[in-house]
Amino acid sequence: MSPKIVDKDAKRAEILFAAMRVFSEKGVAKTKMIDIANAAKIGKGTIYEYFHSKEDIFGQTFQHFYKDMQAILEKAITATDDPVEKLRLLFNISFSEFLESSGDLAKIIMEFWAEGMRNKDEKILGIFNLKQIYAEYRTLISDILKEGIQNGVFREVDTISLAAILIAAMDGVTLQWIMEKDLLNIRQISNVLLDILLDGIKK
């Protein structure tokens, strides 16, 4: 009576991870559906049981990345009340829990950035709205900074601009890390950079 029972969500996730691996290896444009199928060890047609199109897979890859990032931010800012500590957690967790754990994902981030920064029609903007994501991100960090200013930990500064600086620093380090995962001790670099930045804004 009943057909093969499959955990559709689990399989969808499997395919997504396979796609991420291939995307990060070959780049989105040069990835063929058959590559994803092979990576997932399924037939070409099976992919379409779980995704509408290649574009859809790329979009969901981004969603996945974004949700992970959200979770990390959430975790970081609720773990402690100390603004300084919050920023340090943000910096550290980004690398340890997000990038290092899914190193594959890292290389696609560039494609997210490239894709996300172009003007899109409404439909795509709902998925790839990097501008909005960064705006939210700045607000979140700005709030932490305001806290610190209120607590008397930080100097009076333009919190939004400073948030942009912190994000810039994180992204920059991310780029370096992607480029030279092995050669540079990025963890240390990241810490040094954060120390300098924190030092610069502390009262």
Next chain:
Amino acid sequence: MSPKIVDKDAKRAEILFAAMRVFSEKGVAKTKMIDIANAAKIGKGTIYEYFHSKEDIFGQTFQHFYKDMQAILEKAITATDDPVEKLRLLFNISFSEFLESSGDLAKIIMEFWAEGMRNKDEKILGIFNLKQIYAEYRTLISDILKEGIQNGVFREVDTISLAAILIAAMDGVTLQWIMEKDLLNIRQISNVLLDILLDGIKK
């Protein structure tokens, strides 16, 4: 040496600029040869009189970007003997002369990064060897830092790591700038960031 050669070079450059405009607007993968031809107001077939392939155009776009960058670095480090001033020039010139002047180019940088960070066969590596470029870049900045240390301007630091930090900061700001050209006063942000960083390593 004949006038024709000059014409050829001029036209090649024209096509290259047209290509850059389209690349930055639609992304490299989604740019068709016909788009470039239209943008350059020439026939589709004419492109092949000046370039071997689409890949070739993309490669030369990168070369152009790279040469511009080289020139800026050159200019910066020869303009003064003061290491601090050299770094400041590096930061400022990057934005004023490079990015701001060819805003179109900025959006393709992501594609360079995305493209450049994948493992390639020898032929491509000769063109898109980002790792090597960044390594050179780090060496150059490291040399400035060493100068500063010798001069007693900077503390004793791991110059290569610090170079990486400075590059990270610059790249990060670039990203922010691409994303929010209008909203954020990136020039100011970049200066603030540099001040903080310099402050952090000054003796």
Next chain:
Amino acid sequence: MSPKIVDKDAKRAEILFAAMRVFSEKGVAKTKMIDIANAAKIGKGTIYEYFHSKEDIFGQTFQHFYKDMQAILEKAITATDDPVEKLRLLFNISFSEFLESSGDLAKIIMEFWAEGMRNKDEKILGIFNLKQIYAEYRTLISDILKEGIQNGVFREVDTISLAAILIAAMDGVTLQWIMEKDLLNIRQISNVLLDILLDGIKK
């Protein structure tokens, strides 16, 4: 003979009717197996328990149509001995019992015709041999006409050609009926046409 066989046949018929509905709505080529399955409220795979292939379903749809037509012919020519009445019954029954009762079927007739008139390999010819069907049809009507001539009801005419004319008239009216089920009073048109035709051949 066991109840299962009855079930099987009933279900096969159900699927066939579902298929006919969808065929007539979307056309055979644009009908997917899943459409038929949905229309029949069964699973996609179940269809294959009752039919070998989509082609098979289409073939059996035709067979069904053909058997209905045969039955109508049979009914018409055995109901009375009067040749004129036989022809009138043929005309009328065609519409009342066949087309009007299964209006869905009507739209597929075009596909039967389109499919049936192409040269086919042996296998298909056994199912879709329209030429033969029409030849039989002509013979049957020709026999009625011959009867009428012998009885002195009809003039001496080329019975095969006249049979073709009668069939042409019926098919033509069918087409009009399919096209404008609602606007034209086809029943009346059909009667008028038949009256004219009969009048033309009566002695």
Next chain:
Amino acid sequence: MSPKIVDKDAKRAEILFAAMRVFSEKGVAKTKMIDIANAAKIGKGTIYEYFHSKEDIFGQTFQHFYKDMQAILEKAITATDDPVEKLRLLFNISFSEFLESSGDLAKIIMEFWAEGMRNKDEKILGIFNLKQIYAEYRTLISDILKEGIQNGVFREVDTISLAAILIAAMDGVTLQWIMEKDLLNIRQISNVLLDILLDGIKK
């Protein structure tokens, strides 16, 4: 300076005729783009220089058929003032100039009918609006009949219904002709039928 000079319209027509040949041989659904390309002795991709899609080709095939028909009607109704003669011309020209001259086209008519009688979205309706075409056709013939009634040639009849009958007769004969191009003397059949019909409505 100038590239290959091609009469685009001529080539488009060539491809269209090739497509019509293949359509009529294999049916639209079973015709592959490569079949059309081969029939036209061009490359697969070349088709797309002249048509948007397979659907487009089919649509334009229909347009072509329709324009031919229009021209025939025009020719018939302007050639004489005698209503009876007009109808006879309509009947005869349809076969001699239209069907017999482009026998290939004939077999696709079924597909036009099948395609044209389904409910379509606006876009397709603009191309395949068979209902409207037949309505126009009926009006045109109805006008001829009205003329004949005014002239006292025809009895007082429901002209629209009679127009439908005449069209039905023509279509029916067409069908027979498609089916048995060789066996039946359709020209004669068509004349006999028309004679009977005219006789039936003459005063």
Next chain:
DNA sequence: AATGAATGAGGCTTCATTCAT
């Protein structure tokens, strides 16, 4: 028997590149 998940052959279409003019 019934199901729908899985499959891959096959079709449509795109587009970089070629080449005759």
Next chain:
DNA sequence: GATGAATGAAGCCTCATTCAT
């Protein structure tokens, strides 16, 4: 040199059919 018409390799996606449950 310049052009765009022609091409076909290659990729995305569909869908009839299979088959494990």
